[in-house]
Amino acid sequence: MVISNLVLLEVIDVIRKRVTEKESYTGLTPTAKGQIEAKVKSKIQEFIDKTTKLASQGKALLVDPDLALQDYQKETVNISQPHFGEILDSNICPVCRRSLATRYRYKGLGHYDIQHGINARESGATEIYSFDKAFSQLRTLSEFSTLTVSVP
Numbered sequence: 147m148v149i150s151n152l153v154l155l156e157v158i159d160v161i162r163k164r165v166t167e168k169e170s171y172t173g174l175t176p177t178a179k180g181q182i183e184a185k186v187k188s189k190i191q192e193f194i195d196k197t198t199k200l201a202s203q204g205k206a207l208l209v210d211p212d213l214a215l216q217d218y219q220k221e222t223v224n225i226s227q228p229h230f231g232e233i234l235d236s237n238i239c240p241v242c243r244r245s246l247a248t249r250y251r252y253k254g255l256g257h258y259d260i261q262h263g264i265n266a267r268e269s270g271a272t273e274i275y276s277f278d279k280a281f282s283q284l285r286t287l288s289e290f291s292t293l294t295v296s297v298p
Contacts, residue, residue: 147206149197150265152258161189211268218264225260225289231280255283263290 165186172178200206211218231254239246263284266274273294274281282297284290 147200148266148269148271149201149206149208150210150262150269151208152210152261152265154194154197156258157193158190161193162186165189207269209269211265213264213268218261221264221289222257222260225264225287226255226257229255229260229283229287231255231283253280255280259284263287263293266290266293 166182169178169182169185197206197208201208213221231252234251234253235248236251237246237248238244240251259278259280262274262276262281265271267290271293273296274284275296277298279297281295284293284295
């Protein structure tokens with residue numbers, strides 16, 4: 147398993163959001179905020195500890211591509227700019243899941259998705275595993291033809 151700093155940053159972001167969102171609302175008091183923050187920090191530390199342990203056991207590699215930031219960002223733009231995902235219709239609110247009047251929505255790769263592909267390719271990975279269904283669109287880009295993309 148190859149893990150980049152981009153993966154670590156995204157997981158930390160998800161932990162912050164999901165742990166906070168799953169807490170029962172008791173008011174925006176300093177006590178409630180402090181308890182939630184402590185819980186989030188604990189979960190993040192647990193994740194970092196487990197990731198570090200996997201790396202020390204040789205079960206994971208913590209690597210990032212050896213690219214200059216300017217080249218990394220330029221390649222992200224060069225891949226992203228001509229790529230266009232899908233225009234779909236939707237009648238579900240993406241936040242609360244309520245029914246809405248039918249509207250357009252865009253479904254496609256974001257720049258972070260492309261950067262995950264660059265990281266994987268440049269770090270010598272042969273597969274990307276993700277629960278993000280947009281990752282399946284990496285298969286359509288010639289820049290990632292050496293990668294197998296697995297999305298459940």
